Amino acid sequence: MNVRGIRGAITVEANEKDLILNATLELTHKIVAENGIVPEDIACVFITxxxxxxxxxxxxxxxxxEGWxxxxxxxxxxVPVKGSLERCIRFMVLVNTDKSQAEIKHVYLGGAKALRPDLANA
Structure with missing residues (x-):
């Protein structure tokens, strides 16, 4: 078993609590579903x-x-780079898995698809 990183990102329309929390849940559920992982397999999650x-x-x-x-x-x-994507939530999920690097499915939703169009449409 290896530790693999799963990247993900999503944007919100406004800086509002409900929008932030709902977008975070949407991204979390999509990463879990796409990669077939359970909380017990997750080493940690970095959120920026x-x-x-x-x-x-x-x-x-x-x-x-539940389970998290x-x-x-x-x-x-x-990192606040001038001209970068606004109102963006990014994830780095470190997970224990037998999957190869190529089998990991990164998830980019909403305006965050622009960050990695090569992965967003995979």
């Missing part, structure tokens, strides 16, 4: 947000999911 998202901690949404209570979650700010 752009500096225009400060109305909620995305991790608080994930923490409410013990998964280590960490939120931080994304």
């Amino acid at each position: 947000v752009t500096n225009d998202i400060d109305d909620a901690f995305p991790a608080s949404a994930v923490r409410q999911l 209570e013990l998964v280590p979650l960490m939120c931080s700010l994304e």
Whole structure:
């Protein structure tokens, strides 16, 4: 078994708590479904947000999911590069898996598809 990274990102229309939490849940569910993982397999999740998202901690949404209570979650700010995608939540999920790197399915939703169009349409 290896530790693999699964990338994901989603954008929100506005800096509003419900939008942030719902988008976080949508991204979490899609990453889990696409990769067939369960919380017990997850080593940790790093979550970053752009500096225009400060109305909620995305991790608080994930923490409410059944089975996710013990998964280590960490939120931080994304590097604020001029002209970069706004209102974006990014995930790096480190998971214990037998899948090869090529079998991992990264998930880009909403406006975040622009970050990695090569992976978003895979």
